[in-house]
Amino acid sequence: YAKQAGKGTFCYYSTDMEAGAARLLDLQRDLRRALANDEFVLHYQPIVAGNHTHHLNAVEALIRWQDPHRGLLMPGVFIAEAERFGLISEIGEWVLDTACRQCAIWREQGMLIPVAVNVSAVQFRSQGLVVLVESIMRRHGLPPHMLTLELTESVAMDDMTHTLMMVTRLRELGVKIAIDDFGTGHSSLAWLRQFMPHELKIDRSFIEDIEDDPSARAIVNAVIQLAHALKIEVVAEGVETIAQRDLLQAQGCESLQGYHFARPFPATELEGYLRSHNPLPAPENGI
Numbered sequence: 001y002a003k004q005a006g007k008g009t010f011c012y013y014s015t016d017m018e019a020g021a022a023r024l025l026d027l028q029r030d031l032r033r034a035l036a037n038d039e040f041v042l043h044y045q046p047i048v049a050g051n052h053t054h055h056l057n058a059v060e061a062l063i064r065w066q067d068p069h070r071g072l073l074m075p076g077v078f079i080a081e082a083e084r085f086g087l088i089s090e091i092g093e094w095v096l097d098t099a100c101r102q103c104a105i106w107r108e109q110g111m112l113i114p115v116a117v118n119v120s121a122v123q124f125r126s127q128g129l130v131v132l133v134e135s136i137m138r139r140h141g142l143p144p145h146m147l148t149l150e151l152t153e154s155v156a157m158d159d160m161t162h163t164l165m166m167v168t169r170l171r172e173l174g175v176k177i178a179i180d181d182f183g184t185g186h187s188s189l190a191w192l193r194q195f196m197p198h199e200l201k202i203d204r205s206f207i208e209d210i211e212d213d214p215s216a217r218a219i220v221n222a223v224i225q226l227a228h229a230l231k232i233e234v235v236a237e238g239v240e241t242i243a244q245r246d247l248l249q250a251q252g253c254e255s256l257q258g259y260h261f262a263r264p265f266p267a268t269e270l271e272g273y274l275r276s277h278n279p280l281p282a283p284e285n286g287i
């Protein structure tokens, strides 16, 4: 077929592939530069109480890349590549350190805001993660319960023996574990019973449909009840409407996160958010 299609077609195809490969090389080079030049930033999205107070329970740290040429890039366009290029451990370390430093700064200012950090599969597979988390918490003088590590279901399912070992050690450290995007993977109930995370974050795809689709609503309600029976807290992701919020609150979902409450924003905007949404939480030691 290639022969029939002629030289032109082949050339066109090959040029296209080269362009693709070149783009990937560019991205790899740019990601390295971004690390060296400190071009990554964290935005923080409020996670609020699932009751009428909607008090701030925590924030989730979400990475963005302030590329000098392309502007602000979202994680969807570079995290998978960073994993492939073997850069995710370094980026992940930067994320953990930056989020914990920010949490410590807020704490000094009298704002006790626990932070949740996303951990990639590659990071979770490395033995070094526990020591890294421990040293970062110590560096910033943070009590471990101020940090939650978010793992996706597929990461946590990857190698059960390793997962259980890691989770046990992290639990001993005192940091919390959340299962992110819950419902999109294929974890079994037996596995959940062994794993016993502190939190389940129900994936946005279910929340999106709870108003109109009785089966999505049934699944969300069942997950909330199951989690509660296991003493696991539930966070609903991607809450965008009042109706979704009210349905989740009626089910006793502990925490809600989504554009209805706030989009992710830079750390500097947290104080303003708190001022307009709820009074500052009481300082820890009466500072």
Ligand code: C2E
Pocket (backbone or CB within 6 Å): 045, 061, 062, 063, 074, 075, 076, 079, 092, 095, 118, 119, 120, 150, 180, 181, 204, 237, 238, 239, 240, 257, 258, 259, 260, 264
């Ligand atoms: P995630 O951990 O499930 O984070 C939630 C994503 O949903 C965020 O997208 C957030 O901005 C978005 N979101 C929140 N509320 C709503 C809503 O009401 N509606 C809609 N449509 N979207 C909402 P973002 O920031 O683009 O992050 C995408 C994913 O990238 C994250 O999903 C996480 O898996 C990954 N990610 C983000 N930051 C990091 C990081 O520092 N390290 C690693 N390894 N992955 C990260």
Ligand code: MG
Pocket (backbone or CB within 6 Å): 060, 118, 150, 180
């Ligand atoms: Mg997350």
Ligand code: MG
Pocket (backbone or CB within 6 Å): 180, 181, 201, 237
């Ligand atoms: Mg999530």
Ligand code: MG
Pocket (backbone or CB within 6 Å): 180, 181, 203, 204, 237
């Ligand atoms: Mg998600």
